[in-house]
Amino acid sequence: MLNLYDYIFYFFAIVILGSSFVVVFSRNIVHSAFALLFTFFGVAGFYVLLSADFLAITQLLVYVGGILVLLLFGVMLTNNIVNVEIKSGTMQTLPASLIAALIAGLLCGIFYVSNWYLVPTTPELLNNTTAVAIGYAFITTWILPFEVASVVLLVAMIGAVIIARREKAPEVE
Amino acid sequence: MAEWILSQFPDSILGYVIIGALPLLFILPYALVTIYLEMKMAAHMQDRVAYMRTGWHGTLQPFADILKLLQKEDIIPTAADKFLFILAPYLVFIGTYATFAVLPFSSQYAGSELYLGIYYVIAVSSITVVGILMSGWASNNKWSLFGALRAAAQIVSYEIPTALALISVVMVAGTMNLQVLSQQQSGGIFDWYIFGGPFPIVKKLLLIPIMFVLFLIQLTASMAEVNRTPFDIPEAESELVQGYNTEYSGMKFAIFYLAEYANLFVVSAITVVVFFGGWASPFGNYLNSGGWELFWFVLKGMFFVSINIWLRWTLPRLRVDQLMYVSWKVLTPFALVCMILVGLIVVSF
Numbered sequence: 001m002l003n004l005y006d007y008i009f010y011f012f013a014i015v016i017l018g019s020s021f022v023v024v025f026s027r028n029i030v031h032s033a034f035a036l037l038f039t040f041f042g043v044a045g046f047y048v049l050l051s052a053d054f055l056a057i058t059q060l061l062v063y064v065g066g067i068l069v070l071l072l073f074g075v076m077l078t079n080n081i082v083n084v085e086i087k088s089g090t091m092q093t094l095p096a097s098l099i100a101a102l103i104a105g106l107l108c109g110i111f112y113v114s115n116w117y118l119v120p121t122t123p124e125l126l127n128n129t130t131a132v133a134i135g136y137a138f139i140t141t142w143i144l145p146f147e148v149a150s151v152v153l154l155v156a157m158i159g160a161v162i163i164a165r166r167e168k169a170p171e172v173e
Numbered sequence: 174m175a176e177w178i179l180s181q182f183p184d185s186i187l188g189y190v191i192i193g194a195l196p197l198l199f200i201l202p203y204a205l206v207t208i209y210l211e212m213k214m215a216a217h218m219q220d221r222v223a224y225m226r227t228g229w230h231g232t233l234q235p236f237a238d239i240l241k242l243l244q245k246e247d248i249i250p251t252a253a254d255k256f257l258f259i260l261a262p263y264l265v266f267i268g269t270y271a272t273f274a275v276l277p278f279s280s281q282y283a284g285s286e287l288y289l290g291i292y293y294v295i296a297v298s299s300i301t302v303v304g305i306l307m308s309g310w311a312s313n314n315k316w317s318l319f320g321a322l323r324a325a326a327q328i329v330s331y332e333i334p335t336a337l338a339l340i341s342v343v344m345v346a347g348t349m350n351l352q353v354l355s356q357q358q359s360g361g362i363f364d365w366y367i368f369g370g371p372f373p374i375v376k377k378l379l380l381i382p383i384m385f386v387l388f389l390i391q392l393t394a395s396m397a398e399v400n401r402t403p404f405d406i407p408e409a410e411s412e413l414v415q416g417y418n419t420e421y422s423g424m425k426f427a428i429f430y431l432a433e434y435a436n437l438f439v440v441s442a443i444t445v446v447v448f449f450g451g452w453a454s455p456f457g458n459y460l461n462s463g464g465w466e467l468f469w470f471v472l473k474g475m476f477f478v479s480i481n482i483w484l485r486w487t488l489p490r491l492r493v494d495q496l497m498y499v500s501w502k503v504l505t506p507f508a509l510v511c512m513i514l515v516g517l518i519v520v521s522f
Contacts, residue, residue, distance in 0.1 A: 004186060030310055034257060037303050057289055057296045065299030065332070069325055072306045076322060129288035131349075 009049060016042035033068070033075050040064050054131040195284075196273035199471075204434045205235040207478060214479065215486045245423040250313065253420065257311035262421065262428040264304030269436045271297045276442050277352045279452045279466035290351035291339050294443060295332065298398070301436070302328050305407075305417050308429075312420035320416025323493065324400055324407035330500040331397040331404075337508035338391040341515045342366055342447050345380065355451025362455040367448040376522040383511050383518075388448050390504050390511070395440035396481055397500070399433060403488040406496060441477035442470070449473050 019038035026032045040063040047056035138146045182188035209232065216223030224231030249258055275290040287293055302325050309321020343349050345366065346357060358365045367384050369377030397404035408416035418429045445451060452470040454461035461469075491499065 030254075031257070034303070034307055037300075041300075053287070053289055054292075057293050061292075061296035061299065064303060065296060065329075069299065069302055069306070069329060072303070072310075073322070073325065076306070076310060076318065131289055131292075 005049070008045075012042045012045040012049070015039075015045070030072075030075055033071050036068055036071070037064060040068065051130070053129055054134055192284075193274075196270065196276075199278070200270075200273070200431070200435050200438075203438060204431050205239070207434050207437070207482075208235045208238065210479065211482050211485075214482050218483075218486045239427070242424060242427040247423040247425065248420075250420050252313045254311040254313065257307050258420075259425070261304050261308035261311055262418075262425045262432070264307060265301050266304075266428050266432040266435070268298055268300030268302075268304055269432045269439060271300065272439045273435075275351055276439070277355050277446060277451055278470050279463075280352070280356070281463070281466075286350060286352045289349050290354075291343060291349045291443070291447070294439070295336050295339070298328075298436075298439075299332075301432070308421070309417040312417070314420055316413040316415075317417050317419050320407045320413045320419070323413075324417055327400065327404065327407060327496060328398055330497060331394045331504075334390050334500060334504035334508045335394040335398065337505065337512055338387045338394070339443075339447060341383070341387050341508070341512045344512070344515050344519055345370055351446045351451065354446055355453055358450035359453035359457075359461065361457035362450070365448065365450040365453075365455075372522075376518060379518050379522075380515070383514050384448065386507060387511050388444070390508050391444055391447070392477075392480075393499070394504055395444060396484065397496070399436045399440055399481070401433075401437070401481060401485050403484070403491050404496060405485075405490055406493055437478055437481055438474055441481065442474045444477050445470065445473040 015038055019035045019042065022035035023032045023039060026035065040059060043063075044056045044059040047053075047059060178192055179188040182191075212223045212234070213231075224234040227233040227237050249255055272294045274285045275287050275293055276284060277286075278284065305324045305328075306321050309317045309319075309324075312318070346354055348354060348357075354366075357371055360371055362368065364371040367381075367388055369380040369384060372380070400407050407413075408418075413419070418426060421429060450469075450473075452466035454465060454469050
């Protein structure tokens, strides 16, 4: 018997799968980019179903608000966006399918081998936020990886600014 | 109210659908009132009278406009990308409508009491950006594409000072839940966060100047996020015809406008909840129950909507470089300094 939760789960699953098919198989690069919106949205929906509220909203903020908008900018600023030719023929079929099958097998293997820990869903657990626990974990147990990640991001940002500005340097001299 | 609605429809998704549709009861009348307000305010500021013939002082004009838009032919350009062209206005509206889920119209209102309310509002509004980009590209029109790219660049830039200003208040309040934020400020006008919040006098006095700066940052940045003059380069009619919605007609055009006006209320409501007490009455416990909460929330929201309209018809449009200058070199550094000061105050008191 399917309940409301199952219906919502399958709705998001169909959204994710359908839109990812468009992303991969569409001949129009802009359509692929826009289909990505629904994929990201569906994954955020999964996070909500798992009551991972912080992760769900972060998914929307980072992937839709950041990466997707950047991607669309990139696609739209390229020349000839309307009739750009994407090569979608197949080549190297054998190695490609081998690697794909290998990765799929690896993922399935991990899925079956893993010792999944099922958290009992109590109303308190479902209604509480995960943000507080994640915040405490970041500044206590995982403080070093957290700081390293932020330093790496800062370096990347400064690097991006320097690369973007480099062209103007000779004019000053 | 949420429990009551859900108990009317046990074992059915209908209750959730009704709760989800509740904000429409507000948005549709609100849009009619605001269209009228905008036209009248604009006219009187320019020494005109605006519409006077349909009903008393033209009060029926918004209804006439809606009827006209409903009857208009829905034109889709031949060279447009048909699917994306149809989808885009709905996407823009969805991004705005989703934020209504967490707006606390009153303490009893059926909306979500999401713990991460402010974070959710910032994240969900990015769907609007994608919708605008989609409409601009699908129209297959140079002006539309320019308008869409300008709009996206502008909204993405101005999200940063907005988020920094809101984070500073969240640090003071210790919560991102919009409902709890309103409750914290329900002790009268001097408990509002613009006046330092419900704290002992020393902390309050230290916070007041910072809160005023943060409020100005939030007001300016939110005006840019709804693409209105002085930040309306995405729709700059003298350069771009009408920007990203140039090619739209009929109800699709109306949906763009509905989304813009709804978004105007959302940013005003966020300002109200974060700095001006949300649904809390300015007189403490006096006039602070039941329907009055809704009254105060809508009144304060409409006050900031009218400030937006007032500024729109007062100030000239900024150039693109000035626009980016304001965001990156003025608002963002000020917001960062305010955030550090707020952090020091929160830690030391």
